[in-house]
Amino acid sequence: MALSESDLCADPMAQFQLWFAEWREHAGAGGEFNAVTLATADANGKPSARIVLLKEVDADGFVFYTNYQSRKGFDLAANPNAALTFWWPPMERQVRAEGVVAKVGAAQSDAYFESRPRKSQLGAAASQQSETLTHYAALTDEITRLDKKHPQKIPRPPHWGGYRLTPHRMEFWQSRANRLHDRVCYWRVGDGWSRGRLWP
Secondary structure, eight states: OOOOGGGSOSSHHHHHHHHHHHHHHHHOSSSOTTEEEEEEEOTTOOEEEEEEEOOEEETTEEEEEEETTSHHHHHHHHOOEEEEEEEEGGGTEEEEEEEEEEEOOHHHHHHHHHHSOHHHHHHHHHOOTTSOOSOHHHHHHHHHHHHHHOSSOOOOOTTEEEEEEEEEEEEEEEOOGGGOOEEEEEEEETTEEEEEEOOO
16 A cells, blocks of 8 residues: 555644544454554663553644653653654554653543543552562552542542653654555644655
8 A cells, every 4th residue: 555645634643643543443442452652761861662552642742641650750751752653563554753741731630540440540549660569469458458548539649640742753654565665754843844755
């Protein structure tokens, strides 16, 4: 399948919404269709990457939620530059987004936290993510303690919430035969976007 620049939206976020909708329809109900690789780097430039789940996407960027005291949280506090990579093998497509990450507002994090199942809320509140866990029972005991402490509503812990990556560069990749792939790159210019084709 060829990827023509004339078939793409002028705004890469609008183009992502189209591709993401196609991928979601293709993926169906099974699996984590919203999985994406998040790459960060610490203050010394040492990189790390992991899979997170994309929870919201709009004209301003990509939103995911996590523990602010996790490794990625500490990375982003020291160096807010990050990258996302979406890989959809059945459609032979990849999307890359590079930009700056910032926390979303408390009200937005509260609203998402309240929408989660109770057990997920307990897990988020109990976990000291990325710290050494000597015994698994320490985690389950903390979940039990919080469950008893908050029999009704579980408050969002201050160490947990959302981030938004606002992109300044995005690339749309479509596989072609003989590894002569199509790559169209967008980059931010003022309040708008420019784009061009890259060599495969």
